[in-house]
Amino acid sequence: xxxxxxxxxxxxxxxxxxxxxxxxxxxxxxxxxxxxxxxxxxxxxxxxxxxxxxxxxxxxxxxxxxxxxxxxxxxxxxxxxxxxxxxxxxxxxxxxxxxxxxxxxxxxxxxxxxxxxxxxxxxxxxxxxxxxxxxxxxxxxxxxxxxxxxxxxxxxxxxxxxxxxxxxxxxxxxxxxxxxxxxxxxxxxxxxxxxxxxxxxxxxxxxxxxxxxxxxxxxxxxxxxxxxxxxxxxxxxxxxxxxxxxxxxxxxxxxxxxxxxxxxxxxxxxxxxxxxxxxxxxxxxxxxxxxxxxxxxxxxxxxxxxxxxxxxxxxxxxxxxxxxxxxxxxxxxxxxxxxxxxxxxxxxxxxxxxxxxxxxxxxxxxxxxx
Numbered sequence: 001x002x003x004x005x006x007x008x009x010x011x012x013x014x015x016x017x018x019x020x021x022x023x024x025x026x027x028x029x030x031x032x033x034x035x036x037x038x039x040x041x042x043x044x045x046x047x048x049x050x051x052x053x054x055x056x057x058x059x060x061x062x063x064x065x066x067x068x069x070x071x072x073x074x075x076x077x078x079x080x081x082x083x084x085x086x087x088x089x090x091x092x093x094x095x096x097x098x099x100x101x102x103x104x105x106x107x108x109x110x111x112x113x114x115x116x117x118x119x120x121x122x123x124x125x126x127x128x129x130x131x132x133x134x135x136x137x138x139x140x141x142x143x144x145x146x147x148x149x150x151x152x153x154x155x156x157x158x159x160x161x162x163x164x165x166x167x168x169x170x171x172x173x174x175x176x177x178x179x180x181x182x183x184x185x186x187x188x189x190x191x192x193x194x195x196x197x198x199x200x201x202x203x204x205x206x207x208x209x210x211x212x213x214x215x216x217x218x219x220x221x222x223x224x225x226x227x228x229x230x231x232x233x234x235x236x237x238x239x240x241x242x243x244x245x246x247x248x249x250x251x252x253x254x255x256x257x258x259x260x261x262x263x264x265x266x267x268x269x270x271x272x273x274x275x276x277x278x279x280x281x282x283x284x285x286x287x288x289x290x291x292x293x294x295x296x297x298x299x300x301x302x303x304x305x306x307x308x309x310x311x312x313x314x315x316x317x318x319x320x321x322x323x324x325x326x327x328x329x330x331x332x333x334x335x336x337x338x339x340x341x342x343x344x345x346x347x348x349x350x351x352x353x354x355x356x357x358x359x360x361x362x363x364x365x366x367x368x369x370x
Contacts, residue, residue: 034323035150039157041326044198046071050162064162068155075206076151082213082233185354185366186341192364193333197309198326208250208291209240215282223275226268227261239287250291254283308332308362336363 029036046067054063161168177183216232229235235257239250261276309329316328344350344357354366 032150032153033327034321035153036157037323037326037330038150039154039161040194040330041198041202042072042076042154042158043161044194045075045203046158047162047195048199060163060166064159067162068159072155072158076155078210079206082209082237180354182341182345182352182354186337189337189341189364189366190333193337194330196364197329197333201309204243204291205240207240208243208287209236211286211291212236212239212250212254212283215279215286219275219279219282223279224271226271227264227275229257229261229279243287243291250283250287254280254287258283308336333363341366 049071050063050067053066054060057063057066172187173179173184177187213233213236216229216236220228220232223229235253239253242250242252258276258280261279262273265271265273265276309332312328312330312332313325314328316324316326316331318324320327340356340358340360340363341354342352345352356363356365
């Protein structure tokens with residue numbers, strides 16, 4: 001079938017139509033930006049196991065479904081459970097600082113238990129607080145349903161990206177830019193950096209957090225109550241997050257913790273300092289030496305500048321809220337690769353190519369396609 005050339009007026013009309021559709025899509029993504037970047041994170045986090053599963057099963061859709069069921073959902077369940085445990089541990093302690101923290105944190109939501117209040121009122125109806133308890137319980141149900149909906153959408157985004165990523169890549173290569181072009185190289189470099197950050201660094205955080213959770217709770221089972229670790233789950237999360245900082249890693253959490261426990265042992269009668277010393281040895285081995293020596297080379301390539309990544313995590317969270325931990329690194333990678341590949345050519349009015357002209361050592365190269 002022959003293709004007729006579109007008149008310029010029709011071409012302009014089509015461009016306006018396409019731009020309008022793009023604005024609608026951009027508005028939809030902006031409205032659910034947290035869900036979108038969470039789905040993108042899940043996609044990169046499970047892409048390596050997906051490829052292994054895809055090698056042994058027939059069909060990308062089946063492989064994507066198995067990956068979601070066996071990798072993504074269990075991991076999200078573990079993260080949700082750890083987060084709830086941390087909130088339950090920290091919540092009661094925040095009552096002492098309610099007035100100080102209330103402008104920044106909803107302390108009542110962390111310390112009160114609307115479910116328990118609702119159950120108590122259902123057992124003993126008749127008071128004015130009955131309606132309040134039911135309203136609080138319904139509010140929790142609504143919040144839980146909303147959260148599950150966002151998680152479902154994020155999982156769906158990751159699923160379809162896994163299943164159709166080859167089609168997206170083929171479309172991009174055919175219609176946007178093929179191998180050797182600046183757009184193709186830029187997309188490859190961004191893709192590899194996001195793989196490194198999302199799968200590597202964040203997976204390392206999760207692994208160290210789980211190891212810390214086991215270590216701290218096992219210590220509390222063995223140590224006397226006077227030398228027990230306060231908030232073990234919350235401290236395990238902090239230890240995992242600290243693993244993003246090279247060399248420092250979990251030391252920023254477990255060294256002060258051991259110091260506190262050692263001090264408690266010296267001022268507590270019949271308390272042995274052997275418990276803090278034992279915790280230090282175990283923490284150094286399992287939360288520091290082993291993760292950095294064996295896990296880090298396997299899961300994190302570290303091509304991207306660590307300081308910029310940390311800037312993305314911290315400032316992204318401060319600017320955008322909870323989803324900033326995913327959106328911040330994405331923005332950093334997009335800006336970094338634009339500076340490395342595009343900016344120099346634009347400033348010097350040169351042809352834009354896939355060659356790296358700046359900051360050659362702090363990002364992935366365009367030919368490092370995943």
